[in-house]
Amino acid sequence: MPPTPTEAAVITRIPDVLNQPLGKPTSATAAIRDRILRKKGVEVPVAAFQSFI
Amino acid sequence: MVAGPAVLPFRQYVLKLHSRCDLACDHCYIYEHADQSWRGRPLALSEETAARVVDCIAEHCAAHALRRITIVLHGGEPLLYGVERTRALLELLQARLPAEVHPDLRIHTNAVRLDTAYLDLFLEFAVKVGVSLDGDRAANDLHRRFASGRTSHPEVLRGLALLRQPRYRSLYAGILCTIDIRNDPIHVYEALAAEEPPRADLLLPHATWDNPPLRAHVGSGDDGDGVPEYAAWLEAVYDRWRRDGQPFPIRTFDSIAAVLRGLPSQTEALGLAPADLVVIETDGTLEQADSLKTSYDGAAATGFNVFEHSLDQAAAHSGMAARQGGLETLCGTCRACPVVEVCGGGLYAHRYRTGTDFDNPSVYCEDLKALIQHVRDDELRGEAAAAAAPHSLSMADFDVLASGYGDAEVIRRLSEPQRSISRALVEEIADAAAPDSPFADAWQEIIRLDTTSPAAVGSVFDDPYTRVWAVRLLARETDIRPGRADLARLAEIAASAALRAGDEVSLPLHVVGGVVHLPTLGALALGGPERPASIATRKDGTATIAVDGREYEICIEDSASGAAPGWLPQRRLDAGSWSVSVEDTDPYRDCYQSPAAPRLSTADIEVWRSRFAKAVSYLEDTLPEYLPGLRAGLSTLMPMAAPPGGHDVSGTARQAYGAVGLALPSDGPTLALLMIHEFQHVKLGAVLDTCDFYDPADDGLYYAPWRPDPRPLEGLYQGTYAHLAVTEYWRVRRHLVTGPRQEAAEAHFARWRTHTAEAVKVLLESGSLTPLGERFARAMGETVAPWLEELVGRSAVIAAQRAADNHRAAWEAQLRQPAAD
Numbered sequence: 001m002p003p004t005p006t007e008a009a010v011i012t013r014i015p016d017v018l019n020q021p022l023g024k025p026t027s028a029t030a031a032i033r034d035r036i037l038r039k040k041g042v043e044v045p046v047a048a049f050q051s052f053i
Numbered sequence: 054m055v056a057g058p059a060v061l062p063f064r065q066y067v068l069k070l071h072s073r074c075d076l077a078c079d080h081c082y083i084y085e086h087a088d089q090s091w092r093g094r095p096l097a098l099s100e101e102t103a104a105r106v107v108d109c110i111a112e113h114c115a116a117h118a119l120r121r122i123t124i125v126l127h128g129g130e131p132l133l134y135g136v137e138r139t140r141a142l143l144e145l146l147q148a149r150l151p152a153e154v155h156p157d158l159r160i161h162t163n164a165v166r167l168d169t170a171y172l173d174l175f176l177e178f179a180v181k182v183g184v185s186l187d188g189d190r191a192a193n194d195l196h197r198r199f200a201s202g203r204t205s206h207p208e209v210l211r212g213l214a215l216l217r218q219p220r221y222r223s224l225y226a227g228i229l230c231t232i233d234i235r236n237d238p239i240h241v242y243e244a245l246a247a248e249e250p251p252r253a254d255l256l257l258p259h260a261t262w263d264n265p266p267l268r269a270h271v272g273s274g275d276d277g278d279g280v281p282e283y284a285a286w287l288e289a290v291y292d293r294w295r296r297d298g299q300p301f302p303i304r305t306f307d308s309i310a311a312v313l314r315g316l317p318s319q320t321e322a323l324g325l326a327p328a329d330l331v332v333i334e335t336d337g338t339l340e341q342a343d344s345l346k347t348s349y350d351g352a353a354a355t356g357f358n359v360f361e362h363s364l365d366q367a368a369a370h371s372g373m374a375a376r377q378g379g380l381e382t383l384c385g386t387c388r389a390c391p392v393v394e395v396c397g398g399g400l401y402a403h404r405y406r407t408g409t410d411f412d413n414p415s416v417y418c419e420d421l422k423a424l425i426q427h428v429r430d431d432e433l434r435g436e437a438a439a440a441a442a443p444h445s446l447s448m449a450d451f452d453v454l455a456s457g458y459g460d461a462e463v464i465r466r467l468s469e470p471q472r473s474i475s476r477a478l479v480e481e482i483a484d485a486a487a488p489d490s491p492f493a494d495a496w497q498e499i500i501r502l503d504t505t506s507p508a509a510v511g512s513v514f515d516d517p518y519t520r521v522w523a524v525r526l527l528a529r530e531t532d533i534r535p536g537r538a539d540l541a542r543l544a545e546i547a548a549s550a551a552l553r554a555g556d557e558v559s560l561p562l563h564v565v566g567g568v569v570h571l572p573t574l575g576a577l578a579l580g581g582p583e584r585p586a587s588i589a590t591r592k593d594g595t596a597t598i599a600v601d602g603r604e605y606e607i608c609i610e611d612s613a614s615g616a617a618p619g620w621l622p623q624r625r626l627d628a629g630s631w632s633v634s635v636e637d638t639d640p641y642r643d644c645y646q647s648p649a650a651p652r653l654s655t656a657d658i659e660v661w662r663s664r665f666a667k668a669v670s671y672l673e674d675t676l677p678e679y680l681p682g683l684r685a686g687l688s689t690l691m692p693m694a695a696p697p698g699g700h701d702v703s704g705t706a707r708q709a710y711g712a713v714g715l716a717l718p719s720d721g722p723t724l725a726l727l728m729i730h731e732f733q734h735v736k737l738g739a740v741l742d743t744c745d746f747y748d749p750a751d752d753g754l755y756y757a758p759w760r761p762d763p764r765p766l767e768g769l770y771q772g773t774y775a776h777l778a779v780t781e782y783w784r785v786r787r788h789l790v791t792g793p794r795q796e797a798a799e800a801h802f803a804r805w806r807t808h809t810a811e812a813v814k815v816l817l818e819s820g821s822l823t824p825l826g827e828r829f830a831r832a833m834g835e836t837v838a839p840w841l842e843e844l845v846g847r848s849a850v851i852a853a854q855r856a857a858d859n860h861r862a863a864w865e866a867q868l869r870q871p872a873a874d
């Protein structure tokens with residue numbers, strides 16, 4: 001089994017659009033916009049007691 | 054290594070309202086498994102016990118400055134407690150918890166007794182409701198029946214239907230489903246989906262090595278195809294759920310995917326996060342997680358209760374500590390396993406075996422491994438198929454950055470996502486601009502130049518203040534369409550890229566802030582109001598700017614000989630192989646807390662050059678490990694106006710990657726200090742763009758040892774990270790100077806090392822960090838820890854400690870003051 005990504009690298013929240021042609025905005029550019037404008041962040045839920053949701 | 058808190062405070066409180074249940078589910082861990090302590094408990098939480106419980110929680114919150122906690126009303130069946138007693142308890146919580154504590158109130162019920170009286174009460178106190186349902190009628194009837202054997206399914210569905218009503222929908226927390234591999238996984242999934250839960254989880258039935266789970270294929274434990282049976286069951290649901298577009302979150306699946314990305318698990322059943330939960334029984338007894346009751350009689354007990362003990366005592370109990378040590382507390386098999394970070398050894402209770410206690414893998418180990426592999430394979434396939442895979446940051450780079458450093462290669466890799474960010478933001482602006490925008494042609498030129506001269510376009514996109522402009526424009530909360538001045542930068546980028554590429558373009562421009570600015574090249578100073586202009590670039594790197602009927606010649610050569618008098622070329626400071634731009638014309642540069650200086654005179658720029666060279670020379674001699682990273686990542690210095698009084702000012706803007714603003718200090722070593730200090734902010738900002746260190750929902754403010762006011766978590770991270778470099782500067786500086794300057798350097802070193810270490814501790818105790826955030830904080834702590842052991846003059850140590858103690862005391866006194874109305 002290969003190592004988990006967390007052991008080798010952080011998969012960041014920034015899509016690599018450096019080789020995407022300009023003029024064709026994609027979900028990736030929108031995701032970057034939302035990320036940088038802080039419209040979407042990660043909630044950090046506690047590792048919750050599994051007997052409630 | 055900086056130690057964590059003495060005890061990890063409890064942030065989750067499971068409060069048993071009633072110790073009996075109106076159902077007789079045969080898979081219930083409370084009544085049907087090894088532990089039988091329920092038999093000796095009072096039926097319900099008394100008024101006296103409830104008051105003591107609430108006071109204990111309030112005291113614990115105050116002692117640990119907890120702001121966000123979760124209180125789960127549980128049982129038995131908590132609705133047996135009755136509406137009036139539940140109201141009294143909720144009023145008690147409201148009245149006695151400190152004002153700054155915001156409890157997330159939840160109840161978990163079988164929903165049989167859920168009615169509008171309860172739901173109105175829950176609406177009043179914002180109590181979210183979770184419901185147990187094992188699937189369709191057949192699946193639910195397998196275990197979840199009344200003692201008489203009668204099905205509970207119709208009554209549960211009636212309760213769920215109430216929760217889905219618009220009036221109560223906001224209270225609906227989700228569904229917990231305990232799986233049974235005899236049930237059809239797709240039927241179970243469809244039954245859950247039909248209830249439109251905002252969230253669900255699929256729980257492995259409680260089992261241990263002594264009482265292993267039901268498996269159809271005894272011995273192999275797999276489904277005949279080599280996949281362990283519980284994994285096969287869950288994979289069937291996962292695949293269907295993914296095909297359906299994940300119509301609702303499923304906690305187990307989401308947790309696996311999250312941990313694979315370095316984000317936290319959402320359940321104690323997965324991941325390595327420390328346990329921070331206490332169960333409070335109806336008699337006030339303090340216990341560990343209920344699931345332990347499946348292991349052996351008394352397994353969850355601590356011997357403590359709310360009348361005779363504090364929650365701190367319970368938090369220090371060895372059983373609690375055993376579930377807070379992460380990887381180090383797992384058995385050897387788990388520690389050697391490649392998926393241990395994801396499964397975290399599985400639910401603690403599921404590891405139990407007589408003789409070795411909990412020092413075993415989960416009894417579901419093979420199922421968890423297979424499921425994790427299945428999810429990982431699916432995630433990797435999804436990434437490969439996506440329009441753009443995310444940038445990755447190696448853990449080696451992450452750890453180097455977290456320790457406070459980063460060589461040229463690390464910083465270059467850190468800069469890659471920044472280039473994607475600038476490119477994407479410009480693209481989003483161009484896409485949002487109307488096609489009839491006067492700058493639509495400019496965008497088409499950028500697209501063309503990006504194919505013919507990508508390096509030229511890339512270098513203009515990399516200008517730090519292009520992102521400042523882009524974010525300012527995209528963040529506008531108005532329906533008014535952006536005007537010419539707002540969008541002119543698109544044309545400025547096109548013109549700059551064309552000049553850099555030696556290309557010919559003719560485009561409209563706009564005078565903004567009295568200048569026509571060309572990013573990375575300079576500006577033509579014109580003065581006056583905003584008004585149209587135009588530019589025609591030529592292949593030889595020259596251009597004509599036309600405005601007000603006049604023409605101005607410009608060129609991209611630094612010397613700018615032959616250029617119009619108003620052309621202000623961007624200048625550079627050079628020291629060896631390092632060259633930085635001086636940005637003193639960009640209208641978007643004034644984005645710091647201190648104002649930008651006007652254009653530097655020729656004499657001023659020479660003074661900057663001389664001092665920059667001295668600063669670089671100082672760094673080469675004294676802190677050489679900082680230079681490669683600075684050379685690779687600090688591209689721009691933005692002169693700030695010198696403040697009255699002559700003190701040093703410097704700053705970093707969150708959106709201006711690669712740039713540092715500062716007023717020129719009086720000597721090279723101080724300039725070196727300001728640059729390494731601010732570049733720490735630049736680096737950390739870039740890391741925070743790419744990964745999450747803390748819960749953004751945590752709007753709390755935390756003690757910052759160097760400031761009179763408390764700081765949000767990002768501010769605390771930024772200050773701590775910057776002060777790592779500041780501490781090291783003074784650590785080295787104290788050996789290079791003598792007399793009063795040496796004493797001052799010693800005092801600075803003693804002060805900053807103490808402050809930095811204390812801030813790391815505050816971060817680690819915040820309870821809001823992701824695993825990556827915790828890893829970063831711990832690495833900062835590991836850098837500063839050996840410095841705390843270094844010998845420093847006695848007077849410096851005493852002064853630093855006294856200052857730290859006084860600052861802390863003032864802060865605590867402030868906390869004790871009643872809040873003003």
